[in-house]
Amino acid sequence: MRLIPETSQLVKNACRSFSTNKLQPVTHVIFDMDGVLLDTENIHKLSVTTVAAKFGKTYNLDLRYRVLGAPELDGAKMVISELKLPLTVEEYVNMVREFEKKVMSDVDVLPGVDRFIRHLHKNNVPFAIATSSAKKSFDTKTMKHKSLFSLFHHVVNGPDVKKGKPAPDIFLACASKFPDKPPPNKCLVFEDSPNGVRGAKEAGMQVVMLPDPLLPKNLCTEATVVLESMEHFIPETFGLPPFN
Known part of the structure; x- marks a missing residue:
């Protein structure tokens, strides 16, 4: 290195x-x-943090770094499993995308x-x-x-x-x-x-x-x-x- x-x-x-x-x-x-x-990473971090907060959960640094760079669906599964969110993968992904599409184009x-x-x-x-x-x-x-x-x-x-x-x-x-x-x-x-x-x-x-x-x-x-x-x-x- x-x-x-x-x-x-x-x-x-x-x-x-x-x-x-x-x-x-x-x-x-x-x-x-x-x-x-x-x-884009700060936007993605904010979107996941916002979704997690809706269910009283915290998107911590350790989980974030494990999700970083992973394919979208793999990352979604990790977040749902780790934070025990009452969501399907499709529901979670749609919530994250809905948040991000408002700002990602800029x-x-x-x-x-x-x-x-x-x-x-x-x-x-x-x-x-x-x-x-x-x-x-x-x-x-x-x-x-x-x-x-x-x-x-x-x-x-x-x-x-x-x-x-x-x-x-x-x-x-x-x-x-x-x-x-x-x-x-x-x-x-x-x-x-x-x-x-x-x-x-x-x-x-x-x-x-x-x-x-x-x-x-x-x-x-x-x-x-x-x-x-x-x-x-x-x-x-x-x-x-x-x-x-």
Whole structure:
């Protein structure tokens, strides 16, 4: 694990962990969406917190981090089971979606994302998205940024694969959709969740983790590199074209 300088004190305290592993050059980039490209995780946290509160329950940090990055239905089952909510999965999902659709269409991209995506596109580096979000949810979240998201070569949504994160399926499927079908070790993944990091590593890929500032240290140990923000990423450390 390598923690790039300039990270906040919160991330230093939560995820300080290092490795002497040499970073390997890559040719393709795969991005998770929520919490990596778009500032959606706080909205999702608020929506689940609101639903849980209707039944006198608390959506605690431990449960949140287990749900983070999991496919929508898997996350729903975890919340219902853990909090003993008197809801079916369908009822729970509908309540969360009803809350989120009021605000998700206006969500912003995270710092450094626009610059990096356009840099990759300008330099002909292939890049794609592997997200646990379903197609309908993806379309809502990206509505405000259609021009930017049109630059991605392709998108693999969670329901399109048999097993969701932390299984490696979605990352392997995403890599296979590039025309030149790169081997896993030539793909660099950007993730924010422990589930996503674990899946990418299982797929044989290097991972840049952009964790929640309060994520406990023991949940940040599997990534290749940990950054506070996309703004701190240095492309040439992975053999990608440097910023001008």
